[in-house]
Amino acid sequence: GAVVSQHPSRVICKSGTSVKIECRSLDFQATTMFWYRQFPKQSLMLMATSNEGSKATYEQGVEKDKFLINHASLTLSTLTVTSAHPEDSSFYICSARNLADPIDEQFFGPGTRLTVL
Amino acid sequence: AQSVTQLGSHVSVSEGALVLLRCNYSSSVPPYLFWYVQYPNQGLQLLLKYTSAATLVKGINGFEAEFKKSETSFHLTKPSAHMSDAAEYFCAVSRYSSASKIIFGSGTRLSIRP
Numbered sequence: 525g526a527v528v529s530q531h532p533s534r535v536i537c538k539s540g541t542s543v544k545i546e547c548r549s550l551d552f553q554a555t556t557m558f559w560y561r562q563f564p565k566q567s568l569m570l571m572a573t574s575n576e577g578s579k580a581t582y583e584q585g586v587e588k589d590k591f592l593i594n595h596a597s598l599t600l601s602t603l604t605v606t607s608a609h610p611e612d613s614s615f616y617i618c619s620a621r622n623l624a625d626p627i628d629e630q631f632f633g634p635g636t637r638l639t640v641l
Numbered sequence: 642a643q644s645v646t647q648l649g650s651h652v653s654v655s656e657g658a659l660v661l662l663r664c665n666y667s668s669s670v671p672p673y674l675f676w677y678v679q680y681p682n683q684g685l686q687l688l689l690k691y692t693s694a695a696t697l698v699k700g701i702n703g704f705e706a707e708f709k710k711s712e713t714s715f716h717l718t719k720p721s722a723h724m725s726d727a728a729e730y731f732c733a734v735s736r737y738s739s740a741s742k743i744i745f746g747s748g749t750r751l752s753i754r755p
Contacts, residue, residue, distance in 0.1 A: 528684070558742075567731060567745040568685070617684050630743065632677075632684035 527551055528620050530633040537608055538641055545603045545636045547618030553598035554620035558630065559591075562615040574601045608640045643668045643734045647746040655754045660704075660719040662749050664732030667713065673735040674715045675743065676706055678728050685731065691715060702726070727753045 527550040537543050547557055556575050560568040572593050574580040580593040592604040601620075605612055615637050619630040648663040666672055673692050677685040689700025696708040706717045715732060732746040 530684075565748075567747045569745075570742060573742070615682075619685075629687065629690075632686070634684045635682065637682065 526622070526625075526629075526631045528554075528618065528631045528633040530616075530618060530636050532636060533634065534637045534639075536639045536641065539609055540607055542604055542606045543608055543638060545605075545616055545618075545638070547601045547603070547620065547633055549599045549620040549622070549631070552620075552622040552625065554601070555598065555623040556621040557595055557601040558619045558621075559593060559601075559603050560617045560619070562617060562635075564615075568617060571603075605638065608638070610640045613638055613640045643672065643736060643744050645674075645732045645734050645744060645746040647730075647732050647749050649749055650747065651750045651752065653752040653754060654722050656724055657721050660717070660722045660726065660751065662717040662730050662732075662751065664706075664715045664717065664746060665713050666715060666732075666734050668734055668736075670736055673737065674706075674708060675733040675735070676700065676704070676715075676717050677731045677733060677745075678702075679731065679748075680728050688717070688730075722751075722753050724753050724755070727751055 529548045531546045559571045562568045571586045572580045572582045574593050574595040576595050582588045595601040615635050617635040619632045644667045646665045675690045676688040679685050688704050689698045691698050691708045699705045704719045729748050731748050733743045735743045
């Protein structure tokens with residue numbers, strides 16, 4: 525149980541285009557999802573917290589108009605990188621929280637590697 | 642504010658040797674502390690977590706960590722390293738639980754020598 529998937533696992537795009545990354549909780553309902561980015565050989569940095577049915581809460585320094593987050597259902601959150609540039613190339617990881625789970629833990633997806641040419 | 646500091650970006654040990662990965666934390670409130678492991682091109686897997694119960698926490702794959710408030714430390718240990726332990730390890734801290742905002746350390750890459 526508690527499996528989180530991401531799609532795609534890898535994506536290469538041209539500068540100026542938009543890319544959508546999906547995060548799905550496969551066997552539980554995720555009331556909250558988190559989006560992180562990880563640069564090579566660095567730690568994970570929280571970008572935003574996404575609650576189902578409401579606007580995402582962005583961390584300081586993260587452009588909400590560039591990184592659009594939608595959490596339209598209890599099993600799906602999407603991150604859209606708009607007008608991507610090479611500096612947006614990174615490893616994007618989502619995690620999901622099951623409020624009904626007494627363990628109250630974040631379960632992480634396998635990540636999406638974005639390369640912007 | 643909360644933060645964690647991992648001492649040593651890279652640790653190399655021989656197979657069968659003791660593994661010790663160091664982590665010190667800073668928190669103005671009683672912290673929740675975690676260790677995560679990340680294999681190449683994969684997400685994070687929770688190894689263990691401290692939630693103010695027992696100070697010695699046992700996790701998966703033979704790892705354990707001890708919470709020492711006086712030293713503000715939460716070092717990760719394993720008595721005997723295995724080749725499959727080679728990975729990136731992250732120490733992390735949270736204010737409330739593992740389902741709230743988590744602050745990650747910079748990570749320690751563990752290499753295992755045959």
